Each structure stands twice: as C-alpha cells, then as structure tokens.
Amino acid sequence: MERCAVLHDQHPRPRPPALAPAIRPGGTMRSVPIVLAGVVAFGVVSSPASGTPSPPSAPVPDTAASGPSWSPGTPDVVIAQAAPGKKLHFPNAERLTDGSIVAVAREGAGHTGQDGRLLMLTSGDGGSTWSPPEVVHDSPYDDRDPMITQLASGRLLLSWFQNDYSVRPPEPMGTFVAHSDDGGETWSAPVAVQSMLSGESDIVDTYELGWNASHGQIKELPGGDLVVPLYGTIPDDKWQKATVVRSTDGGETWSASTESLIASATGTHYQEPVLTVLPGGVVHALLRIGTAASTMGAVYSQESWSYDGGLTWSAPAAIDLVTSSAHTEVLSNGDVFLAYGDLSGHFTDKRGTVGAVIRSPLSPWNGAARELVWDSGTGDQANPAVVEVRPGRVLVIGFDSATSRLVGTFVDVAEIRAERPDPRRVDLGSLVAAGEASVSTDMTHVQAGRPGVGVLGAIDGVVGYWDAAWAPRAAPASYAVEFATPRRLSEVGVALKPGYASAAVVSVRGGDGEWRDVGTLDSVVRWGDDLTWFDAFGVADAVRVSITSSNGWAVLAEVGVRAPAG
Incomplete structure (x- = not known):
C-alpha cells in the first residue's frame, strides 16, 4: 500500500483549560450523625x-x-493535529537504529467507526519536531490500534486489527501485518494473522464469538523468530483468551499452527497482552484483566512468563498495577519503562496515563515506582506509547481527544522513584x-x-x-x-x-x-x-x-x- 499525503492544520489552536464535569456518583449518602x-x-x-x-x-x-518536573495537564510537544472533523487515537512508536523515531496512530471521527485509518510520522530530533502525518493504510473497515516494530534486519512491521461497523453486531475482521524494507516508503500487501481465535458462531457477546484483536507490538526473539500477541474468543466461549502467534519468515506469514496460549480461564477476560523481551530471551506478558461485571474496572493486571521463546507460558499471576492499553520500553540500563492507562483511580478518575519503572524486570512486576504523566481531562484517553530518546529520558506519547491532537511528554526516568x-x-x-x-x-x-x-x-x-x-x-x-x-x-x-x-x-x-x-x-x-x-x-x-x-x-x-x- 502506497503512502499518500494528508493535509493537516499545522497551527492548532491553544488547548483550553481542562474543566472536568461535576461528578454525581451513585451509592449511599448519609445525612445523619x-x-x-x-x-x-x-x-x-x-x-x-x-x-x-x-x-x-x-x-x-x-x-x-517532591513531585515531578512535568505537568500532567500540559504536554511538552504537540506531535500532530488531526484533519478537520477527525480525532487521533492509539499511538505507538519505535526508536529506529539510526536514532530517529517512527510513530503510528489511528485517525477517525470517533473512538470507533468505519472511517478509521492508519497514519505514520517521523522525528529526527528525539521527538521535539515531527513530519506531517501520512496515510499508511486505509481499508473500507475500521483500521485501528496500529503497532510499529523494527527488526534487526531494518525491516519495519506494521500490525493492526480491523472491525466492520457497517453490520450489526459489528464484525471483527482479524489482525493484519504489513512490512516495509525501504523505511516505510512503500508497504507490502497486508497478510492476516491466522489464529484459533476465529470462526463462525451464532453466539453474540458484543461481537459474534470467534474473533481476535491485538494491542501489543510484534517482538523479535534472539533467534530471529517473531511473535505477535493476540486476544479474543473462540466460537463457543465468550471468555477472552490471550495467545501469541509465530512467524519464522520475517513477518510474511503467520500460521495458527504456531499459536501458543498465554492465559485462559472461565470468568476472566485476558485482554491486550503486551510482550517485553528481556535478557536471555525471557519474554514477559502483561495482561489487562476484565470480569463479568466490567472490562474497565479496577482489577489488578496479571503477568505470565515464557522461558522458551513464547512456546509455553507460566500460569498468570496478579501484580499490584491496574493497567490498560499498555506499552513497554526496555531502557539502555536494563530497566523497563511501562506506560499505561491507569484504571485504579489512584491519580484520577479519567484513566490518565501513568509511567512506571520496573527496576528488576526479571522478577514479578510489583512495587514499581510510578507517576501520572498525562491527563487530558477526558474519559477518552490513555493507550500510550513510550520510546527512550536518550539514556534515562523517555518520550511518552498520548492523545487529547478534546483538541484532536497527538501529544508528547518528556520524562526523566530518575524522577519516577519509589515513595520514600x-x-x-x-x-x-x-x-x-x-x-x-x-x-x-x-x-x-x-x-x-x-x-x-x-x-x-x-x-x-x-x-x-x-x-x-x-x-x-x-x-x-x-x-x-x-x-x-x-x-x-x-x-x-x-x-x-x-x-x-x-x-x-x-x-x-x-x-x-x-x-x-x-x-x-x-x-x-x-x-x-x-x-x-x-x-x-x-x-x-x-x-x-x-x-x-x-x-x-x-x-x-x-x-x-x-x-x-x-
């Protein structure tokens, strides 16, 4: 798929002060002593x-x-402004071997919708300035949650999933991957990721059962194999499972015969698995958790480990973070920076973007120091991306749906420290x-x-x-x-x-x-x-x-x- 230029307003209006609406929570009110x-x-x-x-x-x-030097309500950089009538969502980013940064995001009229398309933009100065966004994929369906990965060979992989909102119930179309060997100038035709999380069903639970999606980067293992994380359902079970599918040819094919189960349990939705490749080829999977009551509740996330390149996985265990739509970056010193939408309500009731530093990433991810990085003041936020722009300094990318912008905040990792x-x-x-x-x-x-x-x-x-x-x-x-x-x-x-x-x-x-x-x-x-x-x-x-x-x-x-x- 060829890229074509998209015209955007390069002079966005100033962001007005965030005015949160009055809260009227339910529950019992007492008026007597x-x-x-x-x-x-x-x-x-x-x-x-x-x-x-x-x-x-x-x-x-x-x-x-003492608090951090950044202000969670004021981004350091406006990365992109959406086209008129559109919004930007779901950024992802990768620091390339030449030091530049490539980012991708979804543009559409709303959080979901048939007009969703994928944009790409780049920065050559550590995230301070950015190229105008360009379309990298636009199908007749809602193209969403793009992820970008660079392989050791230099090849770029773009992954995303599609939904068809022209039918009722909406129909998930699956997860797709395209590759580029010229730095993103041209792209291969998309290939579908084959998965057991597919098939026809008459059972409806938001969607007809038998679907898959992805909200995690493809990861390259030390031996050169690739793994893409998926989540979804099989045709006769509504509880969402988490899996990985393997590619042995640089991302050109993805066979269901290579699929490995990370987590599955009646009564639990395992969602949005995010993979982190650690020293020695250990692979960590961070899992967002949903329940019968809610997929947006304050439920502790879980983690699973693979010590054989994603072929088998440990039983998932809860950690003391409540994450959604996360992204990880292995830092130059070996620590892991985790950016995620916080559902705990600890910092804000609006699913603000939190940055956490995992100092011992080969041990359970508990007790991490964390700080609120970005809060747009709206309920439609999070889904962050993070890249290390220089040793000890990261750029956390988020979006502001109120102003239709992609924004970034620079964070000195040393400022995120455990409570003393x-x-x-x-x-x-x-x-x-x-x-x-x-x-x-x-x-x-x-x-x-x-x-x-x-x-x-x-x-x-x-x-x-x-x-x-x-x-x-x-x-x-x-x-x-x-x-x-x-x-x-x-x-x-x-x-x-x-x-x-x-x-x-x-x-x-x-x-x-x-x-x-x-x-x-x-x-x-x-x-x-x-x-x-x-x-x-x-x-x-x-x-x-x-x-x-x-x-x-x-x-x-x-x-x-x-x-x-x-």
Missing part, C-alpha cells in the same frame, strides 16, 4: 473561632517526596483506631464497590481519587482530626481532589482552644500523589481542612501531620 471506630461525623461545617488568625504560611517543600519513608509522619488512622483521635466531618459519602471512599479514606495513608473522604455535594465541606491529648506538630499536609480544581484552608487548634490558619490551597487543578505541606509548629489538639470551593463534589484525598524532628 454517625459514629464509626472513633469517628464522629456531623452535617455542619465548623466555623473558625473569633479573633484575627495568623497569616497562612506558604507551602513547605516536601522533603520526603517519612519517619516524622504521624499515623492518623492508627490513632483513630486506638481511640486516641477522632474525626469530625460532614464528608460522609460512601461509594458502592469503592471501599476506600469514606470518612477514614482521608487518613488511610493513600492519596487517591478512590481513597478519600467525599462530601455528597460541592463545597463548602470540613474535615477535622481531634486528638485525645494535645500533640506537638511541625507540619500539616493536604491533598485535595486529584485532577480537579479545589481550594481549601488548613487550620490547627492550639491548647488555648483557638483556631489559627496555617495555609491555603488555591483553586487550581492538582495531580499526583504528593501532599502539600504547611508549617504548623506548636502544640495542637486538632487539625482541620475546610474545603472552600470544588469542581463537583468536595473530596479530601488525604490529610497528614508531622511531628518535630527528634
């Missing part, structure tokens, strides 16, 4: 004591955990459980299926959208921790609603019974899982966060206190 494990919740916001408070202090730099111990921080949750402190608040909402949402969510040691105290309405709202006996404090830390603009006043009550304000948080959008700390030196018997404005329901992700050193 409650008592729970030392927690007292009232439906009245406390007023500060009379008198002139001390001026609020400026935020204190957090010496235990904070020895001076007081465990407020343990104090409440022991009866040595209590909580007074009107933020009493609980959320079905989200056990971290509740009065104690703001003192559980976890900063997250779904690990928080919620008021069942917009601000004002108040949350106070009262100590059974006065305590010496040095700082008070606060995290508000991740990804949404909120404002608050932070106060402490001294031994004289008077409240004094120690800090304010302006109404701006904040990301990440770090607290903003304020000086609060002295003896206090209570701390309070008064949320004064909020976008949607008022949320307190976390409040913390530190004791003086020594």
Whole structure:
C-alpha cells in the first residue's frame, strides 16, 4: 500500500483549560450523625473561632517526596493535529537504529467507526519536531490500534486489527501485518494473522464469538523468530483468551499452527497482552484483566512468563498495577519503562496515563515506582506509547481527544522513584483506631464497590481519587482530626481532589482552644500523589481542612501531620 499525503492544520489552536464535569456518583449518602471506630461525623461545617488568625504560611517543600518536573495537564510537544472533523487515537512508536523515531496512530471521527485509518510520522530530533502525518493504510473497515516494530534486519512491521461497523453486531475482521524494507516508503500487501481465535458462531457477546484483536507490538526473539500477541474468543466461549502467534519468515506469514496460549480461564477476560523481551530471551506478558461485571474496572493486571521463546507460558499471576492499553520500553540500563492507562483511580478518575519503572524486570512486576504523566481531562484517553530518546529520558506519547491532537511528554526516568519513608509522619488512622483521635466531618459519602471512599479514606495513608473522604455535594465541606491529648506538630499536609480544581484552608487548634490558619490551597487543578505541606509548629489538639470551593463534589484525598524532628 502506497503512502499518500494528508493535509493537516499545522497551527492548532491553544488547548483550553481542562474543566472536568461535576461528578454525581451513585451509592449511599448519609445525612445523619454517625459514629464509626472513633469517628464522629456531623452535617455542619465548623466555623473558625473569633479573633484575627495568623497569616497562612506558604507551602513547605516536601522533603520526603517532591513531585515531578512535568505537568500532567500540559504536554511538552504537540506531535500532530488531526484533519478537520477527525480525532487521533492509539499511538505507538519505535526508536529506529539510526536514532530517529517512527510513530503510528489511528485517525477517525470517533473512538470507533468505519472511517478509521492508519497514519505514520517521523522525528529526527528525539521527538521535539515531527513530519506531517501520512496515510499508511486505509481499508473500507475500521483500521485501528496500529503497532510499529523494527527488526534487526531494518525491516519495519506494521500490525493492526480491523472491525466492520457497517453490520450489526459489528464484525471483527482479524489482525493484519504489513512490512516495509525501504523505511516505510512503500508497504507490502497486508497478510492476516491466522489464529484459533476465529470462526463462525451464532453466539453474540458484543461481537459474534470467534474473533481476535491485538494491542501489543510484534517482538523479535534472539533467534530471529517473531511473535505477535493476540486476544479474543473462540466460537463457543465468550471468555477472552490471550495467545501469541509465530512467524519464522520475517513477518510474511503467520500460521495458527504456531499459536501458543498465554492465559485462559472461565470468568476472566485476558485482554491486550503486551510482550517485553528481556535478557536471555525471557519474554514477559502483561495482561489487562476484565470480569463479568466490567472490562474497565479496577482489577489488578496479571503477568505470565515464557522461558522458551513464547512456546509455553507460566500460569498468570496478579501484580499490584491496574493497567490498560499498555506499552513497554526496555531502557539502555536494563530497566523497563511501562506506560499505561491507569484504571485504579489512584491519580484520577479519567484513566490518565501513568509511567512506571520496573527496576528488576526479571522478577514479578510489583512495587514499581510510578507517576501520572498525562491527563487530558477526558474519559477518552490513555493507550500510550513510550520510546527512550536518550539514556534515562523517555518520550511518552498520548492523545487529547478534546483538541484532536497527538501529544508528547518528556520524562526523566530518575524522577519516577519509589515513595520514600517519612519517619516524622504521624499515623492518623492508627490513632483513630486506638481511640486516641477522632474525626469530625460532614464528608460522609460512601461509594458502592469503592471501599476506600469514606470518612477514614482521608487518613488511610493513600492519596487517591478512590481513597478519600467525599462530601455528597460541592463545597463548602470540613474535615477535622481531634486528638485525645494535645500533640506537638511541625507540619500539616493536604491533598485535595486529584485532577480537579479545589481550594481549601488548613487550620490547627492550639491548647488555648483557638483556631489559627496555617495555609491555603488555591483553586487550581492538582495531580499526583504528593501532599502539600504547611508549617504548623506548636502544640495542637486538632487539625482541620475546610474545603472552600470544588469542581463537583468536595473530596479530601488525604490529610497528614508531622511531628518535630527528634
């Protein structure tokens, strides 16, 4: 298939500030006083004591955990602008042997649709500037989820899958591969990947059963064989399986006789397998997990290992990441950078793009340091790509459906680090459980299926959208921790609603019974899982966060206190 030029607006309009809609979650709302494990919740916001408070202090730099240098809401580079009336989705990228970067993406009117086509563009300066996009494949069907791989020979492989939305139910057409031996100037005719995940069926579960798709790069093994990851169903079983199919001729043919099963289980959807080839030819498969309830739920991902080039696979095991639509890059130092759409709700409720660093990739992928990299402020996002542009620095590529752009964020990998111990921080949750402190608040909402949402969510040691105290309405709202006996404090830390603009006043009550304000948080959008700390030196018997404005329901992700050193 020949490439043809696509005209795009090279002067995109500035991105407006992200304004997230108000959230109206379901669940039970309580409006009466409650008592729970030392927690007292009232439906009245406390007023500060009379008198002139001390001026609020400026935020204190957090010496235990400082945030990254990038802003998740502001990309470093606009890579491409979609044609009028179109959007860009599902980027993938590869750093070539000559140091340039090639990227591919889907362009279409929406997330799905018959007009989906595949574009390619390149960068010769490490991702700072890009060529205009060009069409590399456009069939009568929805061409989607393109992946690009360079082999040791220099050959480029483009893989994707197709859906036909002109029929009901929509019909998946399978996974296809084309190759180019001239750097992407011309491409072979597509060849279908043959798979057991195919066949005719009268059973419908979104699609007629018997289909396959792919959302992972083709990988070249040390011996030269290639493996492409698939997921889908057989004609008589709705539960999605994950497999790999092999090519021994440089990607020109893919036979079902070479297919190996990664994972299959009744009651579990194994989706979007992503392969990473590690030292010694070990192959790691990262698996997105769906259930009968949802394929977009906060379910821990699973991993499987192959030590024989993808012929056999270990039983899948859960890890402590909730990933979707992921991509991995083996870094020059041997670490793995994992970019993924985060379904955990830890950083945001919008499936923001998270970067995680796997420091020991030959061991289970648990405990990885991670940070929010990109959040467009919409629900239609993630599906990221990542390339190492120089040792220790990566470019994470995502999309902004609101402005129809492909965007990129540069990340210094060293900035993504595990949370460091904070020895001076007081465990407020343990104090409440022991009866040595209590909580007074009107933020009493609980959320079905989200056990971290509740009065104690703001003192559980976890900063997250779904690990928080919620008021069942917009601000004002108040949350106070009262100590059974006065305590010496040095700082008070606060995290508000991740990804949404909120404002608050932070106060402490001294031994004289008077409240004094120690800090304010302006109404701006904040990301990440770090607290903003304020000086609060002295003896206090209570701390309070008064949320004064909020976008949607008022949320307190976390409040913390530190004791003086020594």
